[in-house]
Amino acid sequence: MPYFDAASAAPLHPVARQALLAALDEGWADPARLYREGRRARLLLDAAREAAAEAVGCRPDELVFTPSGTRALHEGIAGALAGRRRVGRHLVVSAVEHSAVLHSAEVLEAAGGTVTRVAVERTGRVGVGAYAQALRPDTALAVLQSANHEVGTEQPVAEVAEACRAVGVPLLVDAAQSLGWGPVAGDWSLLAASAHKWGGPSGVGLLAVRKGVRYAVAGPSDERESGRAPGFPNLPAVVAAAASLRAVRQEAAQEGARLRELVERVRVRVPELVPDAEVVGDPVRRLPHLVTFSCLYVDGEALLHALDQAGFSVSSGSSCTSSTLTPSHVLRAMGVLSEGNVRVSLPWGTAAEDVERFLDVLPGAVAGVREQLGVRTGVPTSASGDPAELVLDTLGKRCPIPVIELAKVIGSVEVGGVVRVLSDDSAARLDIPAWCEMCGHEYVGEEAVEGGVAYRVRRRV
């Protein structure tokens, strides 16, 4: 049963499992104690810290273990902001950071600070110039991911780090998606990561803070982990995290190249196999194991369910699979289609046959969902006597219905005529322009109407 959602959580690496079992016996005691069980635990903790620091590319005393990647980000951002409070209360992030970063930014705003969210290109990549321009004399901290968790696009971390150094702003890199594949290039100041993304256990994050970076612990003081990660250390999991990081790094070059080819195959074949599908994210500067595409006229949750039924576990950034009814902020920032969105992220060791089977199954799964929704795809035929303007009321209907209804009626207006789609679904703002681009129509613009928004689309073909 192929599991293709490594970007959420990778299955436990055999080395992690082995190390965890050994550390359950040897590392349950308090490493701060002086008796033999404590000393044994201390040795394990020190060795894990050294191994992790070597993989990160920092000194052991610059690295602490946190309970998760999310907590590493929350605490790293809070600590760096507090450490440079006197410089200012301005934070720079990219618009496509992980929610843990964006939620930390909201906390700063609620407390009276300001945040600049740097826009990204259609590939999801942030521009170095745009990022550098966002840095101000009162910027306390800049945050940038090494690679995007939803579309796999790599960010220009080394160049942004240089721009930050030039103006004395520390850069925190969220390396959650990439650390298993290799160290983060460039002269960063802080780095956060998450062990269960590389096959380590859950319950372990890493936070590195380079010597000389101003840092102030924001919460209650604690003697553990240099005061930066309070609470009794989750030692067996920490040991397993460090051991598995070392293990995946040894295979990273070879396995990365192999998965990169499998992903390339998906990138090429999906648009050939599935009508009205769009692969998103940077085609070259990307993670080796992750690819994301969107399919018009498809309900994301129904597609995930169909793929799950066929034995494939994938995730989606569509609004119709989230509880918030809003599409992924990453897809929105990129300005790409969000409906029928599928993220495939291959775990270490994924078999090529499983990827081929996925490509065999996908077209039928998409077609099945479209059939259920009553979708006719393809260019509509025009009839003479069609009106020049038509209003399509989809108020109260959710993604992908507004776009499906639009596709159904576009043929009912004359070429050059306009359909006004009334919608109160936030995904429509993203998906109607994306549909126009994919189908060759013109997106004219939007205007507020009672109960929602009218999106104007001019028929061109």
Place this chain on the structure above:
Amino acid sequence: MPYFDAASAAPLHPVARQALLAALDEGWADPARLYREGRRARLLLDAAREAAAEAVGCRPDELVFTPSGTRALHEGIAGALAGRRRVGRHLVVSAVEHSAVLHSAEVLEAAGGTVTRVAVERTGRVGVGAYAQALRPDTALAVLQSANHEVGTEQPVAEVAEACRAVGVPLLVDAAQSLGWGPVAGDWSLLAASAHKWGGPSGVGLLAVRKGVRYAVAGPSDERESGRAPGFPNLPAVVAAAASLRAVRQEAAQEGARLRELVERVRVRVPELVPDAEVVGDPVRRLPHLVTFSCLYVDGEALLHALDQAGFSVSSGSSCTSSTLTPSHVLRAMGVLSEGNVRVSLPWGTAAEDVERFLDVLPGAVAGVREQLGVRTGVPTSASGDPAELVLDTLGKRCPIPVIELAKVIGSVEVGGVVRVLSDDSAARLDIPAWCEMCGHEYVGEEAVEGGVAYRVRRRV
């Protein structure tokens, strides 16, 4: 090799180990995902929450899993304080709470709030009346441990909870030391605990917040654990924590009675076997498995080392075993001797023979340390012609040296005469009065002198 420090961390319970192993295979995926691996993880998480809630005595939706007991306290206190910000910014704690509570109190003070630290009796028990008197109209939260982690004394939680209810103040109970033995009695509002104290794995704490308690998440928002514990859940450890809590509860009555007798034996025998030793803590209203005693004229670290050499792992609240050079705040609040302090906390299944062996070994270990320090114990003999007053300069010397020097010279003054001990060691303030009480002398008082404090002791025997 007997390990007698269960109050720091208990060895992993076999049920915890078994559950952890099973959950490593079944519970590594994201429980928020809809595919089969996610649904399996969700089932495990839901079952663990139900089991833990049943043991705590709350509804499953009132309980979240945190990365440690420390974090449960930090976050529970911050959330309850934030939820009642409008009521006021006053916090009540006992003087003998865990450092995680006291450090949270310091954060409140640094932010402009106020804290009342309720004093305890010499047994370590807080008075219900004294606690109730500390509650004010602007009290946002009250915190009390179910039982003390250093001396085992049980607190009157049910009565204090009633006093809090009467004036509408929520009570947070730190149940870290007692939850394995049974649910917390009384009508508490919030409860925190730590799995590795009952034989669960490290990396798991519990935080229960009763419905109707005002609570506001202080940090970045997160969709996990009702927003109260951000980050990917440490699911295998959570499953193991819940399973082992259920397992230890089934044996709690029987095993508790057995360990209570072993501890009683230590309480009775230590003062018989070791000259100038004092057992501290409430003799009756106490945890079944924990006993603490202090030995005059003993360096805590040397004694721990001697016991470790003999195969026994115990801990100490003496200043000479901590990196801060201050004695345990618990012993200080109780006003009992801190030097030569030993805490024995028996894990589940401790063999009676191991406790007997400990009692065999202890007198020799204490005598050995005293010999190294050149201590003559016993009542000093008076010689005629002794002066009426003598100054003993121990500035720069650390616990237990000031008390040892005092014991050496007390016989050099006449009965009724006074020794002024000059000391800059904070343990002296606690240990010199305690020494006077144990040896039958009169503690007169202290006065500031250049470079430290002069403690005045009148010879009485």
